[in-house]
Amino acid sequence: MLAGSSAIFLFVSALLALALLKPGLGANVPPKRWLVWGGLAFPGVVLSALLVFALATGERLLPHPGTQAYTVEALPEQWLWRFRYPGGGESVGTLHIPAGQPVDVRVIGTDVIHSFWVPRLGGKIDAIPGHVNTIRLTADRPGSYGGVCSEFCGTGHTGMIFTALAHEAEGFEAALAAVLSGEAPR
Amino acid sequence: MSQVDLPLVPGDVAEPASGDAALPPKLTAAQRGLERIWATPPGWGRLSSVNHTVLGRRFIVAAFVFFAIGGVLAMLIRAQLASPRSAFVGPDVYNQIFTMHGTVMMFLFAIPMFEGLAIYLLPKMLGARDFAFPRLTALGFWCYLFGGSILIAALVMGVAPDSGWFMYTPLSSNVYSPGINADVWLLGVTFVEISAVAAAVELTVSILKFRAPGMTLAKMPLFAWYILVTAGMMLVGFPPLILGSILLELERAADLPFFDPTRGGDPLLWQHLFWLFGHPEVYIIFLPAAGILTTMIPVLARREILGYSWIVVAITALGFLSFGLWVHHMFTVGIPHLAQSFFSAASVLVAIPTGVQIFLWLGTLMAGRPRMSVPMLFVVGFFLIFVCGGLTGVMLAIVPFDWQAHDTHFVVAHLHYVLVGGFVFPMLAAAYYYLPHVTGREPLYGVGKLAFWLIFLGFNATFLVMHLTGLLGMPRRWAVVPEGYGWDWPNLVSSIGGFVMTAGFALFAADVLFQIRFGRRSKPDPWGAETLEWATAIPPRPYAFAAIPAVSSRTPLRDRPDLGAALERGEGYLAEPRHGWQETLVVGIADGRPEHIAVLPRPTFLPLLTALAIGAFVLSLLFKLYWLSPVALLLVTGLLLAWSGQAGQRQDHGPLSAGMGLALPLHAEVERPATWWGMLFLLVADATLFASLMFGGLFLWLVAPGWPGPAPLDLPWTPTVGLLVSALAAALLGRAALIAVPRSTRLAAALLVAAALAHALAAGCAILIAATAVPTPTLHAHMAVSVAVLGYVALHGAIGAVLAGLGAWRCLAGYVSAKRSADLRTGALWHGYTAAATLLALGFLVGLGRLAPLRELAVP
Amino acid sequence: MIGQRSAANLLLLTAGLVIWSSAFVTLYAALSIGCAFGWEAVQVGPVSLQRLVLVGLWLAHLALIAGLVLWMRGRARRASAGDGLAGFFGRTSLWASLVALAATLVNYAPILGLSACL
Incomplete structure (x- = not known):
């Protein structure tokens, strides 16, 4: 999780740095691309994967009846x-x-x-x-x-x-x- | 028509002509007239101000003072935790310090700060001269100031709340917190919440109705959309906490066992009510900050914002989804994993609309040519810090991770990244961006840059390392740092960082004061922004716009760069002052077509006096002087009734000229003036409170130990039927009065008197039922909930009686005519709601009585 | 009644998300009640009564939002011919209902798999 988070953080920081250092670089990027790729697809994929993993792990940790404890x-x-x-x-x-x-x-x-x-x-x-x-x-x-x-x-x-x-x-x-x-x- | 004494203003008497650029330009005759009408009187008269510019500034200054107090508390915490040997206070004082730090920053800084910003900016952005309910703004300010002062006074006297800012019961119940510390929190914060709900009603109605003609919802500045969503969330988010506070105070003062597990209550109910408020609260704080970023980023990047409509959808979704997360603060209280998964999934989902905004901002910055400036620096700081906070937030939404990190310093670090990154940095950016607007002076940027670096580096030094402290296992709210766990050095780093950050904030404060005193006069629109708030004079005049502009796009100043000067010359609506009226235009909700002219109330001491009376009521409860409480309550009622005397018209005016060839009726002569909408949204908040109460009853029935209670609840027939009939009669009589108005206002008055009597009878019946059916409400939570529901009904009957009586008086005093019936329409909303709530309440009581025995079938 | 029609636009913008909220409240309530009264132990065919109730409520809400999305699509298409404001609300309301549909789908999908009352 730490590695993934760091990667996302670096990605956002890099975009920000580009915005400041190379003004106008994104002038021709259609706005819809930001919405669909940055806003929906990217977090959607990352978060779904994380959620499935999390729920599966949580399920495994539960005190299921039947186990001798x-x-x-x-x-x-x-x-x-x-x-x-x-x-x-x-x-x-x-x-x-x-x-x-x-x-x-x-x-x-x-x-x-x-x-x-x-x-x-x-x-x-x-x-x-x-x-x-x-x-x-x-x-x-x-x-x-x-x-x-x-x-x-x-x-x-x-x-x-x-x-x-x-x-x-x-x-x-x-x-x-x-x-x-x-x-x-x- | 009101005859008013108008003060003299500069420019009335002959002034030496002067070409000095340091002086503001000379006013036209119309502007001098407006100035006389809208000005806040000098001297003690300042306390009577109802003007949004003045009150917005006061909110911001007061919030910053509370921020400073909260900051000092934070420094005490960091001094205590700097090393294992640096603890200088015992746990009892330390508990007060961290409880107050959280309470002050959340309730006395963050919420009032954005309220102040919205109050100052919104009318100017929307092209209105003021808000819908200026006196309510003033009342909100005084309630906030007095409530906050009670909390701070308690801190100084050493009896501040000490059960944590979340006030979990039973620790905050009178068994485990016998002093007045917890009462201070419950009463003080509820006092401040009145202010927040007042602001929410005010903001909602003003954004929907008080805009420039032509400004449809699709052309409204995005900041107003953000605040609209925020205000809507406040209307639904704050009532659960207000209810929780009232119930807990009832438990502490009257021993009603809502949260006492030995008598059918449940401490978990408090947690649900608290977090039902507490999580939306985070977004309530974040959204206005995001709104101000959305306002500044396009200007700083010199590029229109990408995806206006997408942002509207994203924040609407955010407003809803953020209500589906509250249990993620309660993952360790033993809730089924499937239920946790709903909240976990919602917590993850909510990241998507946030991500949409972040990428649209980034896209805007990349598409434009951003210029480096102090506001831009703080925007960059926001991005870096907030993205970190968002990522750790997603980690914490993952249930197994949360089971580990919950209640450790990792969470402390996360929440500071979110709140400081997501709120304080945008506010600092906004401070530097809007200071020229408030003061009319140019900032001196060198100091601002230094302040930024101190705050940014200090912040990261404090909280980045705190993630590690938490992962190393240090729990929150420990009064000392124990030796031997490896927690020493990270805490020392945090403390040093904290002091660096404080130095930065001190520098910021000094910079602002310096600028106000010594800054050079700024030109009208220093940033080249294109929204209406920059079309006012800077600093703005009390009437904001000398004439109200017509708007045809999202960027009125791009369409017409000289708009400000044109408005100063009176080229717009309502440019000519008349009758000493404070006039502004009211438009249709979606289409922005002008509908009527609102005449707003002039400066008055009533809000201050009312807030003082409410304060007396709060203090009487705090010091348990219960004989004083009814007196104070009567005083509050009397003062609120006095508000009515200053509002309305005693004669029909018909359509009046609004300038530019437009003739519109006055607010008194339309079907739905602002008061009608205000009542509607107030009832939304009220209904949420009632729904929370019923949720509480059902929750206890299902979850709390010790159910079913000792005896079933039997509603006595006669008073129950009496309650039902009289509540319905009151609603019908209120309607009938409305129908009768065109025929005879005396008949309407008589019908309203009958409605008032019916309301009073209903209230009496509700009290009678409570007294006979529930003789000992302290016995069991079922009884306590029943009494609370009946009390709610009785209170609404009593208020209904007062409102109906007021309506009757206004009929007889000449405020009501066939054309001017809006007062009665507004009252009818209350009467109708009260009847519906009474019906629902009785159904709920019967239903809960039937359900209670079923609990025996539950699986233990 | 310009005022009322105006307000209706805002209500439609939130309609889908209101249904999502309704799903949240009813599913959470049904889960809590079911766990308290032992619905998990009652088998109805291949599944427990608990899961049957939950899935039923979920599908009902999904159907409701799906219907809303279809209606919104028609509205948006009609509005795109009209003036800017109708087009704005047509688009945003459609997107908001799509967001609500996706949120309802993802948010409650765990009822298909996780153990209900542990």
Whole structure:
């Protein structure tokens, strides 16, 4: 996208430069050519291609039913992140997920609007009071990923960060149990 | 016929003859007469001005002052974010700063700035002496000034809004923002919005009706087309936000749970209402700037614009398509992907009419021989910056990309490229282009070039690198730059760039002041432009044209280069002043055939006083002095009624000479004067507000948690039938009065009194229904929406009663005759609309009551 | 009634785009209602009730605009013989309705492919 945009930008700048440096160059270009090629055909083709690509990609990222995904709940409140796991255990400030498999985060709205975002794992989704939104993430390898609240939520907005900790899929349940029982550091 | 005291003007008393070129040429006797009629009184009398040239200048100056305030706030933001260690305020103050920066720039700078430009320029471009409703222009200015002052005063006192310029609930609800900060935003901005809707009505009617004879819509300057589309968009785009603000203020003040998810409300409703306004708003800001570019580019390129008709089609399409994008601000709130695809596709589609314009401008430049000048420099700056902003805009319209970039600094960079590139640069170009027109003086270009380079380089230093900051993941609205993410150096570059840009703007301001004070007198049409605004004297006289020209092409000054001098000599329509009337011509909408003469109101303090009374009402709500609110409201009503005394004629004049052998009736004696059209467009805005309210009800029914509510709503029979019958009766009586006028104005007055009573009865019934059927509206959003709908009906009944009463008074006071029945026609529009809205409202309440239980069938 | 005929020109200029707006509102509403009430789960022949409703609404609007375009073409042809103003409105209204047709086609085409309620 960046390359395409740069090319378009350079193209427009070049036309502008020609207009200023070589006055009258376009005096014999019929106006309809500007409309049809510049105004309709060129953006039409570029944008259609982009739109089809975008919609296809978006479709692929959706949490389609049927795929097996590990599901956790996120309950952000002013100004901390609370996560709830299938067994009912909770952690605050750190989200534990298995690596190498899709994870559905059900983001549940509580007080004001927050937004769940782990930049390196995927897009963001808002936590809207009264609603539950689901986002599907996959951490390819174990590790620690930074997460933020990306919707402005008041005085503590800046500090409302969390860590997504991806564990090896095999030992995940055990690691999670250890963390939740307080045996391992959170 | 009104007897008016006319002030003396220079030239009345014998002046020493002088050949000094620095003095304006001597006025003819007719011009001195016009000057006396149209002049704004000196001293305190300046506050009574209703003249478009004066008010246009005031709008522009006030908007620039607010721009400076917004700029200072921006500098505070950049100082805070310059480095991880430079934060000097805590998050509570920082939140106020960035909220106010956005609010000031959007509501107090951008919109009023283009309004000011349009107000100053349009009548002159269209060949009219003023707008259709000069007092409304003045009221709009005062509302804007007072509303803006409330916001700035709150900032100075440290209680400015702090929930972001988008004011998302529940953060802005009274649970999470208990102070008056949010009320300041809701009330202050709504106050300013009154001004915007007033301007939209004013601009629409004036463009359609107040033009020079012969100027058909196909020969109208493109700038007027742009503003026509913009004004139309404002009529439909602003009401959702006004409604949202009213509902949120009702929630904060009276605990009506429209947005509270625990009681059947939904915060998403606010987002829909806000962005339903907020995205068209971007185009509302861009279109006037594009219009001024379309005006300047052909002149600077010395070549007629390519594709006049195509541009008309492109901006019409833009006006519509831009309403189909609002959810692209909400791609992360959990809306189905298919629904997102509609908005995504519309966001991509909207780029095409924009592209058409860009390429037609480029084509015009390439076909002509552009000359380098300061306005041209800013036009080039516009192209470079705006195209970048447009391209990142297309990126953001792509849903998966937006899921990443949303609410990061990438978006901040994008929106500044679009708004500064697409609005500020064209405005700066226009400033240098039109300054000779406003001041009558030649600019000193050296300083302007330096200002351009400082602004252009500073801007790119600030915002180009900010794309990177965003892609590196820095979220918006963080009060400090944390260390260790690689965000330090891009923020430092942005801050340095920001200060360079500010220096550029300061230089621009100094340059303008310098030019006003020291510039040499300019010749009449310094750019060799061919449109009518350059046929006025510069600086323009209060009456703009000493005589109104006949127009036969898009380039009147090419047809007749000496047109300006000819008009000064009185060769045109309405050249002879009479009766102390401010006269201008009104033409047919499409064909530009002269239809009648409008006599416009003279300077008056009423707009100022009315705005002060509205201000008192707003402040009473802000400080919760609810006992004062009805008093202030009565005062507003009384003052608005007083406006009526200065308008209209008490006798039939028949056709009057308009000069050039043309005889036309006065506005009071035609079927559809400007007021009729004004009412029509006001009702369009009103209907949009009502439609938004009904959309809100249905949206909550479908989406909000906690539906159906605790109890079904039962409309009591007697008052419901009473409401229906009396609303219909009011409309019919209003019509009947119109039919009765030729027979007897006393009969018409009696019928109107009956209509007023019927309206009052309807309002009473609506209140009774609300009181009996919805005893506790705070219980559930269904109840709250029902009360809001009934309140809307009651308010329209009450206003209808006042209008009908006013009509009766005007019948008895002699303003109405068989020929002069337009007042009643205008009133009949309101009565008819109120009846229709009442019918619809009752249907909506019954329907929502029936639908509510169905929600239980919904898939959770 | 010169005034009224004048205003009609402007209304015709926007007619096609008004239909596009109507399509936008009805399709968005139908999608939201359908998703809320589980139309996606109801099969009607090869497709879901949801998609059937959406495609039906889409085609109805397309047919409406197509009819408008045909009528506009006739109007533009008649007007080209007349004076400049009629010709201007004939041309611009025709183009605007063509723009509306293209916009309606592209804007809602995703209902043919994307999953409706995810």
